[in-house]
Amino acid sequence: xxxxxxxxxxxxxxxxxxxxxxxxxxxxxxxxxxxxxxxxxxxxxxxxxxxxxxxxxxxxxxxxxxxxxxxxxxxxxxxxxxxxxxxxxxxxxxxxxxxxxxxxxxxxxxxxxxxxxxxxxxxxxxxxxxxxxxxxxxxxxxxxxxxxxxxxxxxxxxxxxxxxxxxxxxxxxxxxxxxxxxxxxxxxxxxxxx
Numbered sequence: 001x002x003x004x005x006x007x008x009x010x011x012x013x014x015x016x017x018x019x020x021x022x023x024x025x026x027x028x029x030x031x032x033x034x035x036x037x038x039x040x041x042x043x044x045x046x047x048x049x050x051x052x053x054x055x056x057x058x059x060x061x062x063x064x065x066x067x068x069x070x071x072x073x074x075x076x077x078x079x080x081x082x083x084x085x086x087x088x089x090x091x092x093x094x095x096x097x098x099x100x101x102x103x104x105x106x107x108x109x110x111x112x113x114x115x116x117x118x119x120x121x122x123x124x125x126x127x128x129x130x131x132x133x134x135x136x137x138x139x140x141x142x143x144x145x146x147x148x149x150x151x152x153x154x155x156x157x158x159x160x161x162x163x164x165x166x167x168x169x170x171x172x173x174x175x176x177x178x179x180x181x182x183x184x185x186x187x188x189x190x191x192x193x194x
Contacts (some may be wrong), residue, residue, distance in 0.1 A: 046164070046168075047164070047167060047168050049144070049160065050137065050140045050141060050144060052160070052163040052164060052167055053140055053143065053144050053147075053163070054105075054109075054136075054140045055163075055167055056084075056102075056159075056163045056166070056167070057098070057101055057102040057105045057106070057143060058102070058105065058106060058109070059084070060084055060098065060099065060102035061102040061103055061105070061106035063080050063081060063083060063084065064081055064099065064102065064103065066080050067080040067081035082095075085098075085099075087162070087166075088158060088159065088162050089158075090155065090158075094151075094152075094155055097146070097147055097150035097151060098147065098151075098159070101143045101146055101147055104143065105139060105140065105143045108139045109136055109139055109140075112132050112135055112136045112139075113136075115128075115132055116129060116132050116133070119132075147159075
């Protein structure tokens with residue numbers, strides 16, 4: 001059996017150990033805060049054009065699918081189908097290459113998106129994920145190129161301006177905290193000493 005003195009020692013040592021850990025962690029946290037310099041305000045970056053094309057074309061594909069579903073149910077889906085076209089002010093003939101491109105991109109990207117979802121975010125799948133993303137980016141670039149050939153320069157500019165306003169109406173800024181473990185710029189290691 002455990003003696004009373006040993007039991008008293010164990011009971012008293014646990015709170016002291018917890019207190020010691022709290023002090024050490026607080027000291028480390030304060031040290032990290034004083035060593036790091038404040039981040040300059042992040043400048044908003046424009047959303048990359050391939051990213052805008054991807055989301056716009058996929059959104060048009062989703063609208064077309066939803067309109068087809070409504071039509072199959074005996075409802076009018078035309079308003080959904082032409083909503084982006086109407087907002088752009090394009091005729092049916094002007095918008096036809098965009099609609100075709102959206103359908104083609106959706107059919108190419110859907111299997112890739114399903115594979116990415118199945119792989120998850122495991123580091124062991126990083127090379128597969130990277131290859132799939134590269135393949136998806138290639139499809140997006142191809143559609144951008146096709147549209148640059150099929151649209152007039154005026155319609156292409158109108159489309160790109162619309163996409164930028166539609167998907168990012170206000171500049172957004174994302175603050176990313178400094179990574180833990182990276183030395184701050186005001187500390188000097190042995191390599192920096194003379």
